[in-house]
Amino acid sequence: MGPDDRKLAVLRAIVEDYVLTQEPVGSKALVERHQLNVSPATVRNDMAALEDEGFIRQPHTSAGRVPTDRGYRMFVDRLSTVKPMSSAERRAIERFLVGAVDLDDVVHRTVRLLAQLTRQVAVVQYPSLSRSRVRHLELVPVSTTRLMVVMITDTGRVEQRLVELPGPAPADQVLSLRQKINERLGGVQLSETPSLVQGLVESVETAERPTMSALATVLLETLVERTEERLALAGTANLARAGLFDFQGSLRPILEALEEEVVLLKLIGEVGPAITRVRIGDENEIDNLRTTSVVSTGYGPGTTMVGGLGVVGPTRMDYPGTIAAVRAVARYLGDLLAKN
Structure with missing residues (x-):
């Protein structure tokens, strides 16, 4: 093992011991606990070099050393294996x-x-929400002039909003609008829906347009533009x-x-x-x-x-x-x- 590899082995041993014991680590403990196959003097030299390079430091009250942020970064960058879960x-x-x-x-x-x-x-x-796709949109009449819009995404999020309609919406109109909305938006990523929602208003018959406009406004405001x-x-x-x-x-x-x-x-x-x-x-x-x-x-x-x-x-x-x-x-x- 070359001097750099050996220094890395010493740094790795210091990090592992410090994480385990919460105590600053001395050269004697390293030689005893880790098979470094070198003399304590060599380990002390390596520790001095690691300290000069800013990978470890000596807390005031102790003879041992602890890793610095830079030392942890080197340890993480050179991790050869991540502990597998049992x-x-x-x-x-x-x-x-x-x-x-x-x-x-x-x-x-x-x-x-x-x-x-x-x-x-x-x-x-x-x-x-912006990364989710629309799985299904449900329109639930609450009264003749109010609908609850319930959107279910492919990630399991459920968003619901109340829509005040400009006038009464017959049940068959609500069913027709629900079908059109799902045909247009089903499976689409939410971030891609604004232009489609706009197009929905233009695609429906004149009688359905006021209701669809109210729905489109709520869809755009609450489902598409939500940033939180x-x-x-x-x-x-x-x-x-x-x-x-x-x-x-x-x-x-x-x-x-x-x-x-x-x-x-x-x-x-x-x-x-x-x-x-x-x-x-x-x-x-x-x-x-x-x-x-x-x-x-x-x-x-x-x-x-x-x-x-x-x-x-x-x-x-x-x-x-x-x-x-x-x-x-x-x-x-x-x-x-x-x-x-």
Whole structure:
């Protein structure tokens, strides 16, 4: 093994020991606990070099060393294997999620499960409306001049709105409009519906036009132009576990940041392809989260990403285990949405 490989092995050993013991790591402990096959003097030299390069540092009160954000980044970038989930863990995930009755239940089960598996704060974004497709639109007469529009998406989201009509709509007209709307919008991604909704008004007979105009306005305003996204959060109590952060004073700003939905969406809602993102310490754009690391990924049926999920924890986290848990839960959630 060359000097760089050996230094990486020493850094890996320091990260693993520090995550496990929460104590700064000394050269003697490294030689005893890890088969590095080199002398303690060599390990001390490697540690001095790692410190000079900014991968580890010495806390004031200790002879041992702890990883820096840069050290964790090197460790994560060079991870050769992510800890696979055991078959018992995989079965537990499946059982826990399969019993869900509706989308709300699915999301809340997912976020609780992720918090339990990682013992950190878990965040799950509901499937984004703009990335969902219309499965079905139902028109339910509430009175002669009011209709309830119920939209069901392929991701299980149900949105409903009341529509005030300009005049009474006979039952056969409501049935006719429902059929036309579903023919035009069924299976279409919500982000692509505005031009189709506009076209619906022009495509109906004159008698149906006032009712369809009122429906189109509500569809455009509430189903297409909705920008807010919904999130579920669990496990904030995990942050308060003894010794989790080097500075207990850093908890309050973290908790305050986690109360901001905009912040959480920034952390996990930038849904791209299903890659796992790991942001460590100062890599976080949000000042109050600079003492934390965020592991996030997208999820969705098949290759379509409809939402994000992830965990927030201390920079001193079990990265291989956390990455594996986030990926596994995202995969099961995607499979579940694909089956529905």
